[in-house]
Amino acid sequence: MIDTSKKFLVAGAGKSGVGSVNLLLKTGADVSLYDGKEDLEKEALYEKLYEKKEIPLILGNITKEDVSKFDLLVLSPGISVNAPIAQMFRDQEKPVWSEIxxxxxxxxxxxxxxxxxxxxxxxxxxxxxxxxxxxxxxxxxxxxxxxxxxxxxxxxxxxxxxxxxxxxxxxxxxxxxxxxxxxxxxxxxxxxxxxxxxxxxxxxxxxxxxxxxxxxxxxxxxxxxxxxxxxxxxxxxxxxxxxxxxxxxxxxxxxxxxxxxxxxxxxxxxxxxxxxxxxxxxxxxxxxxxxxxxxxxxxxxxxxxxxxFKGVEHRIEYVDTVKGVAYYNDSKGTNPDAAIKGIKAMNRPTWLIGGGYDKKSTYDEWIEAFDGKVKELILMGVTAPKIADCAKTHGFDKIKFVDSMEEAVSYIAGKAQDGEAVLLSPACASWGMFPNYEVRGDIFKDCVRKLKEN
Incomplete structure (x- = not known):
């Protein structure tokens, strides 16, 4: 049960934070929203809220005095449990909850x-x-x-x-x-x-x-x-x-x-x-x-x-076959272990698209899993040089650097042969180049569709 006599502060104005605010509004609780962005689009935010309610906002910096006005913090998953706002609530011996x-x-x-x-x-x-x-x-x-x-x-x-x-x-x-x-x-x-x-x-x-x-x-x-x-x-x-x-x-x-x-x-x-x-x-x-x-x-x-059950989008998802080459979208392969599973599921020579945001992962086991199956590694994102160096230490030097998904797919399409596969399984998060792994996967699939149309 939600104690509606409490004053709630929700931290984070993304999808999770909006969901938490709307739940609390529906219960009749007193709720405010904090976000670190001072230039947050208020009108766009209010459009997403239950009954378009214009709740109080705290944007940019938050003070101990602000925190003293609330009984409980609901923290969006994108904000660390060690963030200053969470620490302020703990210092005042006030509960910090996840959206869960x-x-x-x-x-x-x-x-x-x-x-x-x-x-x-x-x-x-x-x-x-x-x-x-x-x-x-x-x-x-x-x-x-x-x-x-x-x-x-x-x-x-x-x-x-x-x-x-x-x-x-x-x-x-x-x-x-x-x-x-x-x-x-x-x-x-x-x-x-x-x-x-x-x-x-x-x-x-x-x-x-x-x-x-x-x-x-x-x-x-x-x-x-x-x-x-x-x-x-x-x-x-x-x-x-x-x-x-x-x-x-x-x-x-x-x-x-x-x-x-x-x-x-x-x-x-x-x-x-x-x-x-x-x-x-x-x-x-x-x-x-x-x-x-x-x-x-x-x-x-x-x-x-x-x-x-037919499977889930972006998980070793078969996209299409173009000129005898099968394309697979495993954009959810956001770490080396997940990406290893993508490679292991392939049963033909494979062109592999990898790279992205650096989560401080190591890539040795991923490279070792190529096991003669990967024809060429096409890399993008901030981790590209790090992955390339790792691959070379394991004797794999068939590497191409690209700046976009479009460039990656176009390059492979000009070289891949009938009976081969193309696998997007980056072993990295999408941030920096794409908002999330879903958008990354969708762009890959769109590139494949355009290939087929042409």
Whole structure:
């Protein structure tokens, strides 16, 4: 429940912040908005707000005196938990919530929450697809397009919400307690924000910190970091595993996806029922089976949901074939580990487009994964020189620098041969050249469409 007697300040005027403001306005709470941009377009902002309400704004600098007027801060995920505004609230012993905490406080029903470095969007979308087939009132929220805050007030006691949760959102949870949570994997990511892999992993693990034994924490047995979380879990642990047989959990035997419980095995589905490519996607399916089964979905409904699911945009998404060359959009490959999965899913000689914003990642394992499969590496963005240097130390020197996606696609189109593939899987974030990975992927797909038209 939201205590509407409190005075709320929401930090950040982006999509997340607007969602938080609108939720609070709908409850009748007293809410103001802070943003660091002094030149924020106020009229454009008010157009996005519930009933176009002209709420009080604090723009640019914020003072301790400003903070003293509020009871609680709702922090957008793009603003660090260590930002001055968050520290000011903590100094005055006032709560700092994430948008996820706010949505949780406002929602009803049961929640399945999914996090991890890679695969969480696909796993969340698949889990949501399965849930929708069985539960009448089912919501799917997160980075897949719908903020949790935008549907929280629509949930009912019999609702089921499937939520994709990022590490940024987990930094400031307080009471958030999902009925089932999943940590899919941990590889170095967002170290520019979290500092160390250890802090990043601890933040991911906190998704289950408020659970009790009657709730379930789904963990990947293949990942050393997530497997170790079982020893500290407050909820009941259910493992999934691609390569190990799990006596109590979800695993693969041959081409079959298996649930084993109390010594009894059930076949959920086989690879013939699956529309996704690559081992990493089979892990996503195993995780979705574990989550939905723990939420009470019968095996027959889980199978039907898997059969319906066609995948997610920007995740090794087949775009088109032009002059015998297949084009794939994996713009969501925003870190080396995700991009490795993109390369592994390719089964033909591949022209690889990479580079972008520097998240302080290392690229050695990504380069090693080329394994004779990558014909040429086309690089753009601020990381291009860093990646090129790394590639050369591993003996790979077939590199081309470009300044735009259009130049990359045009260059490849003039050289690629029938039977080859082109893969956009940058191993980097999009910022700097593109607003987000979706825009980057859309521009790539638009370039391919223009190729075909010409």
């Amino acid at each position: 905490e706010l949505a949780y406080q406002a929602s009803k029903g049961r929640i399945a929450a999914i996090t991890g470095t890679n695969g969480k969007t696909t796993t969340t979308a698949l889990t949501g697809e399965i849930m929708k087939g069985y539960y009448e009132s089912s919501f799917v929220v997160g980075n897949i397009g719908i903020p949790y805050t935008s549907v929280a007030l629509d949930t009912k006691e019999d609702s089921v919400t499937t939520a994709e949760i990022s590490s940024f959102q987990l930094e400031t949870i307080v009471d958030f307690k999902p009925d089932v949570c999943a940590v899919l994997n941990i590889t170095p990511d967002h170290l520019d924000r979290h500092g160390t892999v250890e802090v990043y992993a601890q933040t991911k693990e906190s998704i289950g910190k408020n659970q009790t034994k009657d709730q379930v924490m789904v963990l990947n047995y293949e990942d050393d970091t997530t497997r170790a979380m079982a020893d500290r879990a407050n909820g009941t642990v259910l493992f999934f595993s691609l390569h190990h047989k799990i006596k109590e959990g979800v695993s693969m035997e041959g081409d079959a996806f298996i649930i084993e419980e109390n010594g009894k095995k059930q076949i959920v589905c086989t690879l013939d029922d699956v529309n996704l490519l690559g081992d990493h996607n089979y892990e996503n399916i195993l995780a979705a089976i574990a989550v939905t089964y723990s939420m009470g979905v019968p095996v027959s409904y889980i199978k039907e949901g898997i059969k319906r």
